[in-house]
Every structure is written in structure tokens, then in C-alpha cells.
Amino acid sequence: MDFEKHQSLHTIIMLRDVIRKWWQMELSFADRHGVVHDWQRGDITPPPNPFCRISLDSREGLRRCSQSVRVLHEKFRGNKKLRRSLFHDCHLNFSIVGAPLYVDNEYAGCLFVEGFARQSLQPRDVDVLHSRLLQFAPPLSDLERAEERVPVLDGAELAKLSDLLEYAAQEIINNEAELARREDQQPPPSAEVLERYRFEKIIGRSGPMMEVFRLMEKVANSDSTVLINGESGTGKELVARAIHHNGPRTDQPFVVQNCSAFNDNLLESALFGHTRGAFTGALRDKKGLFEVADGGTFFLDEVGDMSPALQVKLLRVLQEGTFLPVGGTQHKEVNVRVVAATHKDLGELVKRGEFREDLYYRINVIRLQLPPLRERRDDLPVLIDHFLRKHHREGQRTRGLSPEALSILGAYAWPGNIRELENEIERLLVLGGDFEMLPADLLSSRIRDAVVPGGGPFIPPRAHGRLHEAVEALEREMIHQGLLRTRNNKSRLARELGISRSNLILKISRYGLDRGLPDNDEPEVEA
């Protein structure tokens, strides 16, 4: 959830004011990973509680405060039934109170207020507090005054604060639903915009692609860093190029580098260049790609595969526009717009400590999510048509696909996405010889077998015989295709089909569809 868009809500402004006036504390937000974005950005309003102020000021203290918030967040995340406020004691033994946020029944983060005591501090408490603080900060000179400034909330006050937090959370949830409703009602992108992307050869007219076009239109003219997320072959590079060509840097270079293509040393030298003698074989100075891209756009593909050392260097380029070539002693300056892409969940990598959190927030300014082809099947006919024209050779008859071939392509899960579809169509055209309509048996066996195990013919729904048998045949087919498409994710498929998970499992077993399928489904906690 993007908390920014709720900050200006009248109710949130009022509640924030009330919390400040009554208790001198701050209303804060942690996202669905338990990350407090304001703190990450260094945007910390100094709390009057001097112990908390010192803690938030120090690197280690901030880490411990964030960890304390994360414990509260884990309690919410671990139990979907917890919808009311909760308390937790922080690393300094003060209290945090938080209220969870749910959007579409999914946990989306929490609102919290921290840094208060639940009863007056005793001299012994102050000593303990002070000694904990000493673990990462210099001694406090005036302990007595510090102690007086700690907000103390008794039971009744605490109940009020919890109510306010729950109220604020409800306001945000309502606002989120309202924004989603308005988004749904937004008019589709203008004909001019669609024409432009058609020119860029980005084909798509499904809902998810319209959303992508709308966002592209917004980001193209800005200079902000963009993160494109999507499985392999979904068109990340194509979209990055279009963003570049539709923005002010279009006359400047567009440079591409895949971060998983080289080992660390080679990648560093490719990105940042090297000086003569920097390593064996470096016979002369060599410009890095960041320098080549100066003034233009740099598309960094598979950014999630960058080593920690290179992540530091990339962060510096993004924050300061400078870098040091390998073996160099002088920083170089560049003005490059970075469009990064990955098929990985960078948030997850951050949690596992494999991707720097500060870099994540720096590149995740605007995120474009490219849908996999299986989630935009409406685009299949236009994409097939596009690739039939694209790979049509001079002198060949214009050809189409037989209905049976089309229905197999329509049912296939396309793990390799548009790249796989394009290759398949190109292959069909080569193999098709003089066929007017390309038949299903020319399709790759991989595709035929996945759709109809054993490679038998695809049976379209019957239009004759007994109704209940035809309905059962259709139901079986839909579940079967769904299992292939979702890779056996029963929770997701049940949601898509609009039936309960237990009902789906019963049907799978009744139709004997559970044989030979990998069991990678995760049980879902029911709300």
C-alpha cells in the first residue's frame, strides 16, 4: 500500500494533530513487509521522548526501533483474525500500539504510535533504560529532565489512542477502496496514446495492459527511476525502450545491461569502466556503460542479481550521480535515468538480506508490473495476429491458425510468456509450408502435451448429449486448465473460479485430476 496517497486525507491530518497535541507522539505507518518508509528515508520527526529521539538518531538504535515495529507487524501478519489494535514493548521497554490495515482481505501494513510508557517510570526503570541506551549511544547528561518528558498513558488514555488508530485505519481502508473504484472507472488511454504504443510495437488491449500504458504515459515525461517487474519474456525491455523514446531523453543513448550476464568483476568494469593497469589485461582506459549512457537512459535488467558491492556503487550513482571506475581515484559525474527490471520479488530479497533496503527504496520509486501472458489471455488473438504478420515472409501466402490450434494456444499456460508465443508462431510459419490454415499438429509437442496430456486431440465443449454430462466435462476441463495455468495453486484457482478451496479439492479428486501434479500449493489461512 502506498501510504503517501492517504496522508492528505482530512481525517488523517486531524488524527495526526490530535495525537500530537494530546500525547506529543507521531502517527507512523509500516508497510506489508513491516518497513517504516519515513524512517528509511531519514524522515524522522524528533519525538519529545528523549530516549526515543536518541535511539532514532543512531544507526543501531534505528535498527532496533525498526525491529521492534517489525515484531508488532509480524503479530498482525501471522494472524489474519487480528483486526483490532495491539500493544508491544520496544527494545527500550516503552510501548508501541498499532492497528492493522487490510485491503481486499489482504494484510497491507499497520498504523502505529510508539515511544510511551504505560505507567510512571521508577528510578530503577530509568537506570535500566539508560543502560540499554548506552549500548549504542553516548550517555544522557540530564536523566531527570529526560524522564519527565516521557509520555505516560494510563489505561483509559491507551484505550482512546487505540480507538483513534483503529478509526484512522478504517478511514484509510475506505479511501483505498474508493481509489480502486475510481481507478476502475478511469477512461481507457486515449486513442493517441494507444497509437503511440502500437507504434512502439507493444501489443495489448487487455485491462492489465491498459493499466501499464496509463502508468507508462505518466512516467515517460518524468526523470524518476522506474522499476519494471515481470516474468521473463513479458516485455520489460520493450517497455523500458518505449519509456525512453516517449520522454525528453529520446535523442540521447539508450543503453542496456543484463546484471546476471557477467561475473562481478566483469560487470563492475562494464558498468563503471576501468583505468589502464587496473587489472591484468587492462591495457588502456575504458569507458563504462554509465558514461556511455550519460544524458540518456540506462536499462539495468535483472537488477536483483547484482552483488552487494555493486549495489553500493549503483546506489551512489542514483543518489549523487557519481561513480569510481575500477582502479580509478577520481569520481566521474553522469546524468543518467535508470530503468531497472527484475523477475524477482525485490521486497523478498530485502527481507532475506540479499538486496540493500536503501537501494530498493531508491529504485522502487515507480513500479510497473507487467502481467504474465496467462493473466492477459484477452491479448492472445491480437498478439498472434501481430506475430503472424511480423514473421510473414515475402512471397508467402497470408496464413492463419486453425480453430483447433488457436484453442490449444488459448489454453496453454505460456511460462515463457510473449517470447515463447513469438517463437512458436515463427516456428509454425517455417514448418507450415503451403498450409492456408496452420494445423494443431504442427504445434510443439511441449504445448500440445501440456494442454492435452498424452498429445491427444483437444476436445472443445460439446453442444449435444445430456446437459449434466456436458457441464461436468466443461467443469473438468476448466479445472484441469486452471491447475496447469496456476501451476497447481489451488487457493488461487478456487478464487478465480469463485468456489471454496475445499470444494475445488473435492472436484479435483472426483475428476481424478490430482494424479501426477506437483504439490506446490500453499494452504491459506482463512479469515
Ligand SMILES: Nc1ncnc2c1ncn2[C@@H]1O[C@H](COP(=O)(O)OP(=O)(O)OP(=O)(O)O)[C@@H](O)[C@H]1O
Ligand atoms: N506487448 C508486446 N507486444 C509485442 N511484442 C512483445 C510484447 N511484449 C514482449 N514482446 C516481445 O517478446 C520478446 C521478449 O520481450 P522482452 O525482451 O522485452 O522481455 P523481457 O521481459 O525483458 O524478457 P527477459 O526478462 O527474459 O529479458 C521480444 O521479442 C518482444 O518484442
